[in-house]
Amino acid sequence: MKPWSRLRTDTPLGPITLAANGLGVCGLWFDGQRHGPSPAQIQSWTHTPDEPLLLQAAAQLQAYFTGQRHRFDLPLDLSHGTTFQQSVWQALLQIDSGQSQSYGDLAKHLNKPKAVRAVGAAVGRNPISIIVPCHRILGAGGQLTGYAGGVGRKEALLRLEGHPGI
Known part of the structure; x- marks a missing residue:
């Protein structure tokens, strides 16, 4: 390789x-x-x-x-995580710009409704920030919680994408 x-x-x-x-x-x-x-x-x-x-x-x-692109068109290598982490990172790629999900919603989407903390840990370990949009995951009730790059950056990314309520 x-x-x-x-x-x-x-x-x-x-x-x-x-x-x-x-x-x-x-x-x-x-x-x-x-x-x-x-x-x-x-x-x-x-x-x-x-x-x-x-x-x-x-x-x-x-x-x-600059607001000229909302999706990325790049080959990605997400193989450097566990199988579970990779499934979470793949699910993040399905969340469109301007949209969000809670950690709980993402856990349910993965058919692991009791694995909210594990989903949160996998989101936090996302190796390809922005491109794999972990910033689109919010706490219950829409709170800006955790972002490995800092909550201020998370807020700025959501605002850039026109996320409602930010």
Whole structure:
């Protein structure tokens, strides 16, 4: 398998690191994000500012932040989690821009209605922030709860998407 490559890019919500391998985009983390790779781990990946997939991902992110894109069209590699985490991350991809679900709703959608905490943990470990839209998951009653990149960023992303009530 192709080694991981990385690209650092700026966004209106702060710098991010994108990562890709031979299968697709496998990471997107804000600087200082919880549950992200360590700085040493990131440094071990090849810095490839001319990697076509990473450039495509960065361009799609810029279009997203300017309101020109609502969905991403990129190959993704979500294989670096457990089977359960992968099922949660796949379910996140089905939530459209401007929409949201609660952790409980997502657990029910996965036919695991008693696994709300496990769903929350998997959402928090999403390795491809924004593109796999974990920011669209809200607490019961629509509260802005938890986001590995910070609740302020979660609120900004929902506002950018025109989420009602934000």
